[in-house]
Amino acid sequence: MSEAVLIIGGGPAGLAAAASLADLGVEAVLVEKEPELGGTPKKYAYSKLVPDLRPAQETLAPLVQRVQGREGLRVLTDARPTAVSGKAGDFKVRLAGPAGEEELSAGAIIVATGFEHFDARRDTKYGYGIYPDVVDIRDMERMLSEPQLKRPSDGQVPQRVGFILCVGSRDRMVGNTYCSRVCCSVCCVQAIEVKEKNPSAEVYIFYMDIRTYGLLENLYWEAQEEHGVLFVKGRVGEILPRDGQLMVKGEDTLLRGPFEVPFDLMVLASGMEPGEGTVQVAELLNLAREPNGFLAPRDSHTAPLEAAVEGVFLAGADLAPKFSDDAVAEGAGAAVRAAAFLRSRAGR
Amino acid sequence: MAVKGEGIVERSLVEDDHILEQEKLIIEGVDVSGRWNTFLAPRVQEDYTPSLEAEVRALGVGENIRRCWQCGMCTASCTANSVYPDFNPRHFIYLVKLGDVQRLAKLADVVWRCVGCYKCSQRCPREVNPAEVMEAIGVIVHRRWGERVAREEQVGTGAYKKQIYGTGRLNLATLMAADLRGLGRQRELLSAEQMRIGMKMFRDSRLFHTLRLGRAPGWSRLRRVLEEHRRSREEVHP
Numbered sequence: 054m055s056e057a058v059l060i061i062g063g064g065p066a067g068l069a070a071a072a073s074l075a076d077l078g079v080e081a082v083l084v085e086k087e088p089e090l091g092g093t094p095k096k097y098a099y100s101k102l103v104p105d106l107r108p109a110q111e112t113l114a115p116l117v118q119r120v121q122g123r124e125g126l127r128v129l130t131d132a133r134p135t136a137v138s139g140k141a142g143d144f145k146v147r148l149a150g151p152a153g154e155e156e157l158s159a160g161a162i163i164v165a166t167g168f169e170h171f172d173a174r175r176d177t178k179y180g181y182g183i184y185p186d187v188v189d190i191r192d193m194e195r196m197l198s199e200p201q202l203k204r205p206s207d208g209q210v211p212q213r214v215g216f217i218l219c220v221g222s223r224d225r226m227v228g229n230t231y232c233s234r235v236c237c238s239v240c241c242v243q244a245i246e247v248k249e250k251n252p253s254a255e256v257y258i259f260y261m262d263i264r265t266y267g268l269l270e271n272l273y274w275e276a277q278e279e280h281g282v283l284f285v286k287g288r289v290g291e292i293l294p295r296d297g298q299l300m301v302k303g304e305d306t307l308l309r310g311p312f313e314v315p316f317d318l319m320v321l322a323s324g325m326e327p328g329e330g331t332v333q334v335a336e337l338l339n340l341a342r343e344p345n346g347f348l349a350p351r352d353s354h355t356a357p358l359e360a361a362v363e364g365v366f367l368a369g370a371d372l373a374p375k376f377s378d379d380a381v382a383e384g385a386g387a388a389v390r391a392a393a394f395l396r397s398r399a400g401r
Numbered sequence: 402m403a404v405k406g407e408g409i410v411e412r413s414l415v416e417d418d419h420i421l422e423q424e425k426l427i428i429e430g431v432d433v434s435g436r437w438n439t440f441l442a443p444r445v446q447e448d449y450t451p452s453l454e455a456e457v458r459a460l461g462v463g464e465n466i467r468r469c470w471q472c473g474m475c476t477a478s479c480t481a482n483s484v485y486p487d488f489n490p491r492h493f494i495y496l497v498k499l500g501d502v503q504r505l506a507k508l509a510d511v512v513w514r515c516v517g518c519y520k521c522s523q524r525c526p527r528e529v530n531p532a533e534v535m536e537a538i539g540v541i542v543h544r545r546w547g548e549r550v551a552r553e554e555q556v557g558t559g560a561y562k563k564q565i566y567g568t569g570r571l572n573l574a575t576l577m578a579a580d581l582r583g584l585g586r587q588r589e590l591l592s593a594e595q596m597r598i599g600m601k602m603f604r605d606s607r608l609f610h611t612l613r614l615g616r617a618p619g620w621s622r623l624r625r626v627l628e629e630h631r632r633s634r635e636e637v638h639p
Contacts, residue, residue, distance in 0.1 A: 178478075178524055224526035261472040290477030290524060304473035309492055311482055 054142055055158035056080055056399070058391045060165060061134060061334055064092020065116060065377040066369025067165035069384030070391075071126055072119035079392045080125040082157060084148060086133040086330055090117045092167055093328075093370075094377055100197035101246060103238045103376055104269055109194075116381070133330070137162075137337045141364025142398050160398065161364045161391040162338065164348065165384060166330040168370040171221025171229065171323040178291045179220065179321055186211075186299055187292055189220070189323040190239055197246045204318045207297075211317035214247050215301060216240045216258045217289050222324035223261070231345050233324030233374040237264045240322050241272040241282070248280040256282045257316075259289050259303060287312075292319055325374040338365055347373050358387045366391045408436035415441060416507075450500035456541050457497050463537025468527040469494045475521035475531040487511045490521055490531045493538050505542065509549035513539045559583070566627055569617030 058074055060067050063085030074081040089095055091113045094102070099109035120128055132150030139145040144159045170191045173181035181187050185205040188196065196202055204211045218240060222233040237260070244256045258276075263284070265273040276282040289303035298315040305312050327346040335342055340360050341349040348371045351361045358366055368387035369380035406412055406420040421440040426433050457463035475490040482488050488511050496505045505512075512535070521531040543550060560579035564571050581587055589595065602608040617623055 219526070225528045226524065226526060261470065286473075288472045288474040288477050288526075290474055290520075302477060304476040304489075304491065306471060306473040306476075306491060309489060310486060311476060311479070 054398075055144070055160040056395060057082060057157070057159050058161045058163060058388075058395070059084065059134075059144070059146055059157070059159035060163045062092065062165035062167055062330065062369070062371075063087070063090040063128070063130065064165060064167045064369060064380065065094065065113075066167070066380040066384035066387075067092070067163070068116040068120055069381040070163045070165060070368055070388040071128070071384075072116070072123070073385045073388035074392060075120070075123035075126045077388065077392045078125065079388075079395065082127045082129065082159070083120060084132050084134065084150075085128075085130045088131050090120070090128070090130065092377075093169075097170075097191050097194055098198045099194045101242055102378075103235070103242055103272065104378075106242060106245070109377075112377075134334065134337060141362075141394075144364065160395045161366060163366045163368060163384075163387045163391055164331075164334055164338065164340070164360070164371060165367075165369045165380075165387070166334050166371045167328050167380075168325040168331070168374065169328040171227070171233075171326050173220055173321045173323045176220055176224070176227050176321075179217065179289070179319070180292050180294075181321055184292065184294055184299060186317065187319045187321065189321045190236065190243065191323065193243050193320045197243060197250075202247060202250045209317070210251055210254075211247075212251075212254055213298075213316045214244075214254055214256045214318045214320065215289075215316045216244060216256075216320045216322060218258065218260045218263075218322045220321040220323050221326070222322075229324060229326065229345065231374070232264060233322075234264065234266075235374055235376055236322035236324055238269045238272050238376075240320070241265060241276040243320065244276050244282040245272075245280050248282065256280075258282060258284050260284055260286060261288065325370060327371060331371040338362055340365065340367075347371060358383060358390055364394065366394075406439060408439055409441075418442075419444065446501065446503070448503065450502045453497050453500040453502065453505075453541070457534065457537045460537040460540055462530070462533035465527075465529045466494060466497065466534050466537075468529045469498070469531075469534075470527060471495060472526065474524050474526060475529075478520040478524050480518045480520065481514050481516050485511055485514050488514045490515075490535050494529070494531065494534060497538055497541075502545075505538075506546050506549065509542050509546040510551045512542045513550065515539070566631060568615065569620055569623045569627065570614065572611065572614045574611045 057080040060070050060081060060083045063083055067083060068090060071081055071083040087096055094109045095113055101107065102109050102112055120126060129150050132148050134146050135149045136147040137144055142160050144162060145156060146159055147154060147156050170189065173179065173189045179187055181189060202210065218236060221227050222229055240258055244258060247254050247256050263273055285305055287304045287306040289301055291302050293300045298317060299319050300313060301316050301319060302313045335348060339362060343349040348367050350357050350367060351359045358368055360367055366387040368383035405422060406415060409415055419442045421442055423438055424434060426438045454466060457466050471491055473491045476482055479490060487508055493512060515532060515535045517532060519532045525531055560576055564576065578590055581589055599608060
C-alpha cells in the first residue's frame with residue numbers, strides 16, 4: 054500500500070496536478086521525459102497564448118515554480134516509466150532516468166502525457182518539408198517568439214502571409230476526422246501577432262468554418278476589426294514555388310471561382326494528435342483509447358478525469374485537443390480525484 | 402433591335418432569360434419601345450426538386466454526395482475548371498443537394514466536361530469522390546436535358562454502344578473516326594498529322610492490329626452479360 058501519486062508528464066496539466074497534490078499534502082512524484090518542465094508550450098517555444106495573448110513563458114514560469122522545492126514532491130526530468138505492475142493502491146513502477154533505473158510504489162497514477170502536433174509532411178499537397186516558406190503553426194510559434202518575423206528561406210520580412218486551417222484535422226485522407234479545436238483561435242492570435250510586428254503585412258486566413266468557440270469569438274472579431282485580417286472561405290488545393298514566392302491555388306467558394314495568388318509565407322494549422330508518450334503510457338497501463346487514439350475516460354459525464362483502470366486518473370490534451378488553461382484546470386481536478394481515492398482506501 | 406438588356410448597368414450579373422424586353426410596346430397610349438420597357442424577372446428561387454440527390458446516390462458512384470460540406474477542395478484542384486469556369490464540381494454538388502433543377506439545367510452542357518484527372522478525389526477531405534459524383538450528376542443531366550448537351554458530346558454514344566455491344570471492347574481508332582464523321586469533320590482523318598501517325602503505326606504494325614482488333618476474349622459469355630445489361634438499362638431508360 055502506497056500513499057504517493059505518480060504523475061506522468063510535466064506539461065501544464067501535470068504541473069497543475071503536482072502543485073495541487075503538494076497543496077493538499079499528498080506525497081507525489083512528477084516524471085517528465087524532456088530535460089525541461091513545461092510540456093509542448095515550452096518545448097516548441099510558444100509565443101502568445103489564447104485567450105488573452107499573454108506570452109507563454111510568462112504563464113509557464115509560475116506553473117513550474119509551484120512544483121519546485123515543495124515538501125513531499127519529487128520532480129524527475131529526462132525520465133519515463135518503462136514498466137508498471139501491481140494494481141490500484143499499490144502500483145509498482147519502473148522508471149528509466151538519467152541516474153539509471155529505479156523502482157517506486159504509487160497508490161494512484163495521473164496520466165498527463167499531452168499531445169503532438171500533426172506532422173504536416175503527411176499532407177503532401179502543401180509541400181511542407183519541401184518548401185522552406187511553408188511552415189506549420191508549431192514553427193510559427195517559435196518564429197513569432199523572435200523580435201522580428203522572418204521567413205525561413207531568405208530571412209526577409211514576409212509581406213503576404215496566409216494561414217490554411219484544418220491541416221491534419223477534419224480530413225479522411227490523412228486519417229484524422231476530428232476537429233483539433235484550438236487551431237482557429239491560435240491562427241487568429243498568430244495573425245494578430247503578424248500584424249503587430251508588421252502592420253503593413255497582408256494576412257489571409259483560408260477557412261471552411263471558424264470555430265473560435267465560446268468566449269474565444271473575441272479573437273475572431275479582433276483579428277478582423279482591429280487588425281484587418283482577411284478571411285477567405287475555401288480550401289487551398291496546392292502550393293507551388295514560383296519566382297521566389299509561393300503560388301497558392303484554391304477556390305473562393307463565396308465568389309464561386311478559383312484563385313491563384315502569390316504569398317511570401319504560408320502557415321499550415323496542423324492539428325493535435327495523441328503524443329508518442331500518450332501511446333506508450335496507454336500500453337503500459339492498459340488504458341482504453343477512443344477511436345481517434347486519445348485516452349478514453351471511464352465515463353465522460355460522471356468521471357471525466359478517471360480511466361477505466363482503477364486508480365488511474367487522466368488530465369490534459371491526452372484526453373482530447375484542448376488549450377493549456379483547460380489542461381491546468383483538469384490537472385487540478387485529477388489531483389483532487391486521486392487524493393480522494395487514496396484517502397478512501399486508507400480509511401478502509 | 403438593340404442588344405438584349407444593353408441598358409442594364411451591371412449587365413454581367415443578370416442572366417439572359419431574366420431580361421424581359423420588347424421591341425415594340427405601347428402601354429396606355431404611351432410608346433415604351435426599346436430600352437424603356439426593360440424588366441427583370443424576379444430571381445427568387447421557388448421551385449426545388451429534393452429528390453435529385455437521391456437520384457444521384459442511386460447511381461452508385463454518386464453515393465457519397467451526402468458527405469460534401471462545400472469546402473471547395475475539388476474546385477481548387479480541378480483541371481477542367483481553368484478551361485471552363487462554369488465547371489465547378491463543388492457548385493454542381495450544391496445544386497444537386499438543394500435540388501435546384503433550374504440552375505442545373507442551364508449548366509447541362511458544362512457538367513460533362515470533367516477530364517477525369519481525379520485530383521479532387523485524391524484530395525477531398527471527406528472522401529466524397531467528386532470525380533465520380535460528377536459522373537453521376539452527368540448521367541442525371543443527360544437523362545433530363547440530353548438535348549441541351551453539346552452536339553460533340555451526343556455524337557459519340559452511338560459508335561460507342563455499337564462497339565461495346567458488338568465486340569465487347571472499344572477500338573479507339575475507329576471510335577475517333579466515327580466521331581469525326583458524325584461531326585462532319587471526316588476530312589481531318591486525312592490530315593498531315595493523321596497521315597504521319599498512320600505511317601508510323603503501319604511501320605511498327607500497330608495499324609494492322611488495331612484494325613483487326615475483333616471481339617473480346619470469352620465473347621460468347623460476355624455477350625450474354627452485355628445483353629442482360631442492355632435489357633436492364635432499357636427497362637430503366639426506355
